[in-house]
Amino acid sequence: MKANDDAARGEEFSKGTSHVVIAAISAAVLVSIAIAIYVIAGQKPPVAAGEVVQVWAWPHLAESSGVDANGAEMAKQSFDQVMLFADIRIHNQSKQPLFLRNVLANITLADGIHSSYAAGPADYERVFLAYPKIAVPHGKALDTQATIDPGQTIEGVVVSTFHMSKQDWDARKGLDFTVGLRYQNSLKLASQSPVTMEP
Helix, strand or coil, rough: HHHHHHHHHHHHHHHHHHHHHHHHHHHHHHHHHHHHHHHHHHHCCCCCCEEEEEEEEEEEEECCCCCCCCCEEEECEEEEEEEEEEEEEECCCCCCCCECCCCCCCCCCCCCCCCCCCCCHHHHHHHHHHHHCCCCCCECCCCCEEEEEEEECEEEEEEECCCCCCHHHCCCCEEEEEEECCCCCCCCCCCCCCCEEEC
């Protein structure tokens, strides 16, 4: 009789164990679902979105001014240069103002990434005074220090200069732009549209 009692108790223990295992698995699944919901709900969209509307490149032979930083005369030097113009659109999709810090053009070549900061609006205008025959459309400059209010979109053209030959430019492997924002992560914009080459 005692042996039968022990067998009955063993069956009861094993039944209880199966309930504990099922309860533990259920609890683990519920905790995993709760964590996933918390993570998904906690993810915020980027504060800004943007696009590169159009890009123009102007490779040419440039010449130094013949004057050094102190105003003394020096021999003029010629060098290959590519001026890169980009029409950029930026949208603030946050509930706070965004403050532009700078715009950086990035060209990927065989030896790595070459970057150049975009000129501010005043220097952008000086480009067209210095090169009156340039064929790039003279659009409105993007204020690289602008404040973008919530929901606002700004657009304008920036210009960056690279000391490289047309052959190097043609051999590039990539082109993108980094929009620097104060107190926020930078916004990376890939150039999707074909680059218009100006003679």
